Amino acid sequence: MTPHDGLSMPVHLLGHHLYEYSKGVRPMVMMTLSTRDADTVTRKLAERFVDYHVQTVTEAKVNVFFGNPSCVAMVRSVVRKPLNQLTPEEDFILGTLLGYDREQQCRRFLAMAQAGREGAGREGAGRDGAVS
Template sequence: MKVLIHHIYEFRKGLRSLVMHTLPVGKMAEATARLRRFGIDYHIHAAGTKTINVFFGAPECVTVVRLICGEKKLRDLTPEEDFVLGSMLGYDIRKQCERYLKKSAMDATSKPLMQKCA
């Protein structure tokens, strides 16, 4: 729970617009009570049989997470959805691009997906 508290601190200080925090299912009530106490919007997403991902942050960001993730497993997101989610979470953009290319069955040396704009 110490890491969750730190993530809440970072969100409240404006360091993050969106946070994904993974924790055991048994800690869900405590985590959501804390988020509600601070008036922070959140979305619970199953991560495994014993864990959950709690996405929380700015309401518009959490709404996008709800639209992208729905009931899908994160591993089932399209390359584009995965890219958007990782970018929203503040992951290194270059690594997100590499990940997108791999998930799209392409690498940086392959033929471009699109021709250059004229």
């Protein structure tokens, strides 16, 4: 909980993410949240008419993707499994949509493709289903 306003930290950070989205800093945001926080966040997104998609991570955690409708539609189409099981191509698309550094995304893609890892065994690599 934050001492300022009684909001949990993820809900408090939503304001910052919405500001960046509204200014065009990033086209899409992903937050990993407790299901309780996700209810609050999705309600606030709906009130602001911001498109979003919720992906279950565990019984207690979800990923909430929000931002430009076309980006969120792409996530709905591409992200159909846990993030640590994405193919190198799917991982590249997601990272690009989230505004990650393009050169790093290219290096990450090449390393994953060269290793022949179609999304397996990448825990801790930045998108393991538990980042915000």
